[in-house]
Amino acid sequence: MNYGPLLFLGILFTLAxxxxxxxxxxxxxxxxxxxxxxxxxxxxxxxxxxxxxxxxREIYRSLGxxxxxxxxxxxxxxxxxxxxxxxxxxxxxxDYIYQKPVMLGSSRTxxxxxxxxxxxxxxxxxxxxxxxxxxxxxGSIMPPHAxxxxxxxxxxxxxxxxxxxxxGEFAPAPGWEVVPTPExxxxxxxxxxxxxxxxxxEAPLPKSEE
Amino acid sequence: xxxxxxxxVLAALSPRDADTSSSRRAELxxxxxxxxxxxxxxxxxxxxxxxxxTAFALLASYKLHAPDFLSGQAWLTFGRIRTAHLNAxxxxxxxxxxxxxxxxxxxxxxxxxxxxxxxxxxxxVFWNVGLTVGIVxxxxxxxxxxxxxxxxxxxxxxxxxxxxxxxVWTIVIFRFRREQHLYVxxxxxxxxxxxxxxxxxxxxxLLVLEPARGTVQAAVNWWFGHNVLGLWFTPIGLAAIYxxxxxxxxxxxxxxxxxxxxxxTLALFYNWNGFHHLxxxxxxxxxxxxxxxxxxxxxxxxxxxxxxxxFTMVGHFGKLKYSPTLRFIVFGAVSYTVSSLQxxxxxxxxxxxxxxxxxxxVAHAHWGMYAFFTMTMFGSMYYILPRITQREWPSExxxxxxxxxxxxxxxxxxxxxxxxGWLQGKAMLDATVPFIDVxxxxxxxxxxxxxxxxxxxVGHVAFFANLVWILARRFGPYRQPEPMILAGVTPAAPxxx
Amino acid sequence: xxxxxxxxxxxxxxxxxVALWALWWAGRHGQLAHADKAALLPFDEQEPVGRMTDVVLxxxxxxxASHPPQGGPVP
Numbered sequence: 001m002n003y004g005p006l007l008f009l010g011i012l013f014t015l016a017x018x019x020x021x022x023x024x025x026x027x028x029x030x031x032x033x034x035x036x037x038x039x040x041x042x043x044x045x046x047x048x049x050x051x052x053x054x055x056x057r058e059i060y061r062s063l064g065x066x067x068x069x070x071x072x073x074x075x076x077x078x079x080x081x082x083x084x085x086x087x088x089x090x091x092x093x094x095d096y097i098y099q100k101p102v103m104l105g106s107s108r109t110x111x112x113x114x115x116x117x118x119x120x121x122x123x124x125x126x127x128x129x130x131x132x133x134x135x136x137x138x139g140s141i142m143p144p145h146a147x148x149x150x151x152x153x154x155x156x157x158x159x160x161x162x163x164x165x166x167x168g169e170f171a172p173a174p175g176w177e178v179v180p181t182p183e184x185x186x187x188x189x190x191x192x193x194x195x196x197x198x199x200x201x202e203a204p205l206p207k208s209e210e
Numbered sequence: 211x212x213x214x215x216x217x218x219v220l221a222a223l224s225p226r227d228a229d230t231s232s233s234r235r236a237e238l239x240x241x242x243x244x245x246x247x248x249x250x251x252x253x254x255x256x257x258x259x260x261x262x263x264t265a266f267a268l269l270a271s272y273k274l275h276a277p278d279f280l281s282g283q284a285w286l287t288f289g290r291i292r293t294a295h296l297n298a299x300x301x302x303x304x305x306x307x308x309x310x311x312x313x314x315x316x317x318x319x320x321x322x323x324x325x326x327x328x329x330x331x332x333x334x335v336f337w338n339v340g341l342t343v344g345i346v347x348x349x350x351x352x353x354x355x356x357x358x359x360x361x362x363x364x365x366x367x368x369x370x371x372x373x374x375x376x377x378v379w380t381i382v383i384f385r386f387r388r389e390q391h392l393y394v395x396x397x398x399x400x401x402x403x404x405x406x407x408x409x410x411x412x413x414x415x416l417l418v419l420e421p422a423r424g425t426v427q428a429a430v431n432w433w434f435g436h437n438v439l440g441l442w443f444t445p446i447g448l449a450a451i452y453x454x455x456x457x458x459x460x461x462x463x464x465x466x467x468x469x470x471x472x473x474x475t476l477a478l479f480y481n482w483n484g485f486h487h488l489x490x491x492x493x494x495x496x497x498x499x500x501x502x503x504x505x506x507x508x509x510x511x512x513x514x515x516x517x518x519x520x521f522t523m524v525g526h527f528g529k530l531k532y533s534p535t536l537r538f539i540v541f542g543a544v545s546y547t548v549s550s551l552q553x554x555x556x557x558x559x560x561x562x563x564x565x566x567x568x569x570x571x572v573a574h575a576h577w578g579m580y581a582f583f584t585m586t587m588f589g590s591m592y593y594i595l596p597r598i599t600q601r602e603w604p605s606e607x608x609x610x611x612x613x614x615x616x617x618x619x620x621x622x623x624x625x626x627x628x629x630x631g632w633l634q635g636k637a638m639l640d641a642t643v644p645f646i647d648v649x650x651x652x653x654x655x656x657x658x659x660x661x662x663x664x665x666x667x668v669g670h671v672a673f674f675a676n677l678v679w680i681l682a683r684r685f686g687p688y689r690q691p692e693p694m695i696l697a698g699v700t701p702a703a704p705x706x707x
Numbered sequence: 708x709x710x711x712x713x714x715x716x717x718x719x720x721x722x723x724x725v726a727l728w729a730l731w732w733a734g735r736h737g738q739l740a741h742a743d744k745a746a747l748l749p750f751d752e753q754e755p756v757g758r759m760t761d762v763v764l765x766x767x768x769x770x771x772a773s774h775p776p777q778g779g780p781v782p
Contacts, residue, residue: 001470001733002392002745004384010729011401011477015408015441017722018433018481021715023412026429026497029711031422062351064289070567074490079563083641091492097424101355101417104428104491108567108638109274109652111645133277139646141653143277147284235753319748393748453749458761460754462746478726496715533761593761606764 030093036200045198048098049190056190059183061103068142070105070112071194085119086112088197088205095196110142117194126188127164127180135170148184151176237321244323245314246598250681251334252310253591257674259302259341264667266295271660275653285349293348293360300358300438301369302341304583306334308446309376311590312399314598315453316380319396320387326379333375340368356417356427358435363418373410377403394469395449401477402449405441409434425492433484439578440480444546447586448476448515451543454593455522458536459529464521468514476511479504486557489566505557512550519543534609538589541617545581552577552628564639569652570631577624580666585616588673601683608676615669623662630655 001007035044049057060066073087081087091114096102105112120126128135131149133142149164154177162185163177172178180188199205270292273279280286317324324330344361347353352362361369380403384396413434416422422430456463463469482504485497523540530537552574555561565571592609596602603609630652637648747756754760 001397002390003733003736006729006733007392007397007400008404010474011404013725014474014477015405015437015481017478017718018437018484019408019412020718021500022433022482022484022497023416023430025711025714026493027416027422027426029494030424030429031426033424061355062353063284063287064293064353066355067289067292072491078490078559079566080639080641084645093425093492093494095492096428099424100421100427102425102427103355104425104488106357106487106567106571107569109649137646139650141274141277141649143273143281143288145281145287147282147287234751238751389748391745391748393745456746457749457754458759460750460756460758460760462743462750462756466743466746496711529759531765532759532763534763535761592763603763609764 033094033097035097036094038199043198045200046095046098046196049193052186052189053193054190056186056188056193059187060190061101063145066103066105068105068107068109070108071114072104073112073114073196081112084111087115089203091196092200092203094200094202110140113191113194114196115194117192118197121192123188123192124165126191127162127184128166128170130184130187131164131166131178132170135166145184148187149178149180151178153177238318241317241321241323242314242597244325244327245317248324248327248330248334249310249314249594249598251331252306252313253595254677254681255334255338256303256306256310257670257677259298259306260670261674263295263298263303264663264670266291266298268660268663268667270295271656271663275656275660284351290349290351290353293353294345296358297341297345297348297361300579301344301361304443304579304587306337307587307591308443309334311450311587311594312380312402312446313376313383314594315395315449316383316399319389319393319453320383321389322383322387324383329375330379333372333379336368336375337372340365340372343368354418356413356431358438359413359417359431366414366418370407370410370414373407377407393453394463394466394473395453397473398445398449398452401473402442402445405437405445405481409437409441428488428491429485429493429497432487433481436484436487437481440476440483443579443583444476444480447542447546447583448472450586450590451519451539451546454535454539454589455519455543458533458539458593459523459526461522461526464518468518472511472514472518475507475514479507479511483508483557486562489557489559489562502557502559505554508550508554512547512554516543516547519547534603534613535589535593537613537617538585538592542582542586542589545577545585549574549577549582549624564635565632566635568631568635568638569655570628570635573624573627573631576620577628581620581624585620588612588616591677595677595680599680599683601680603676604679604683605676608672611672612669612676615665615672619662619665619669623659623666626658627655 035046037044048054071091073089073091074081075090076082082089095114096104125136127149129137130145132144132146133140134144151172154160154163154175159177160179163179166172166178197205269280269286270288273281273288273291277288284290313324313330341361344365347362347365348360352364353360354362359366380399384400413430416430417427417434421427452463452469483501485493485501486505489498489502491498519540530540556565556570556574592603634648634652637643637651638645750756
């Protein structure tokens, strides 16, 4: 097989196949998806997430959270995602149309976070968990993110309103408190915004959940 | 003064190329010499990145079972260190050594010296600058968040220029080849340099510069990510095996027709595999199914390649005792077969339901990129370096340490972790098992991985030491004896290769 | 879904047809002839078939047999 041009054409032709089938065609089918408007309530889903949460998303991205956490719920009957309470329905393409980048994740060193905002709405839980995952999940291998917080002296007029409720070995020295930095607040707002249990035509919620 | 040459194999092949053996030897010497500076640059840079990448790897692996370790700073957090590791070993070590091997093989097989080395050397410098900027950017937190494309926008154009220059130069070498007949390695090398820029530019455009909408990004991401492995690294690895295996043992490849089949079926099927990374994901079923089918079809090129390699080696396994190149290449070839079959299995829905999202995937990735690709590259460097430095390897002991540490280290990393990942997946499928208990199941396998990582690191340091030593000798006085490749040549034959 | 089915079915007919044509063309124009000879390209006079070319480790002593057995390492 010595003929250069034939080789060249064959090489380009073969990649053209998947460029067409795995890049172009999916873009045709999925690239123009619009949000769904609920015919009964008029609610629009999905919507771009608001400012603080959007900034929190950037922090999630920059810390590499998506290397341990997925954001995709597999269908009922394929995996135990729904049984584990990670979502009421499977994830579909429309869930991701406003996300840049889409962080589906490829590894579940930690649990799936698609609906963490529904599962865990508590600010306190998120702050203490981020500060040191051992506080809420003993034995967790998630790293502590103390660098998202500031340990400071308690002011003369009393502790800050957003000081973390830490106890035991995790509490700071007496007279000191741990408060979230703006980055921590943004990240928590982002996590609290992760909710997708909305009824849409291609993925209706199970009847009992509506 | 040389003896009259009997018509060599090549004279029989192409009567026009009626070179005498001495002029051909001198030509090969000229070609090897022309590539030496550039190839050395890529090998040395690649090895430095291997050491850096190994350090990141050890840190990341340790943090997974000791999460408090060095957790006080954002730039050291697992999510960034793991990413820095991946980019350093893929775009630093693997790709740079791959380019060194690619250039040396292409020049040798095309019988053309490397032209305008300064241009490719400049590309090497660009590459390393871009990569450094990119990895520092990742540690700073400027990652794009796109797997395999994490380096920020300010670094990647520099890299793209380097890749483009190398691709163009390789095509030019190919175009002006003096050897009209093509060897199988050349098909793979040409294919790799044509495919990679297309993959990289599409991915950068649709994922980073002008991101596509929603899940189309994930589609493009995994088309790109899988094809970096299948259409860039795999062809270069196979090109190396197809050349060095016959070359070292002195016996041609078992079946040329089988290698034609292997090449075209790889080209046809491999690039459709991408979506097997998305089984169960938010995509229409047809996309996932097409990739699963293509993944299963990969059995054809993998088995034909395995048959070819095996029947070429059969009867010659005794030679493993003498040649480090052969050891690493055979290890790589067997690992190619095993990891590819593991990949086929992983893409099937019933397997993916269990193993997806687990450490099994990480183990598989290392089975391919390390046990196959990296070991093949080590073997290639062991063959090429003495021939371009005109020196023998200074230390046989370091070679043995390198081989045994890496061979044992990688097998005891990827096989146990594959099993650990399977167990993790089974537990995850059982909703009655609390997630924290799923995590606990993985811990012994992760600790074993760290231990094996240390063994790999020892192997890498041993090779790096030998590499620096052989280079240091290059600048010293010319030394006897001649490199081992001239062993057995009669005194009347010309010196220099 | 209609246009996609059309494209998928159409292309899955066109692609293999072109591939088979290319295979026929290659056969017709001698691309696949003398394939065994092409397998000999890595070899030459000094490093012919039958001689191992990379004896680095466990080298046999020079004092041993002056002429190695065919196919074996060269002292």
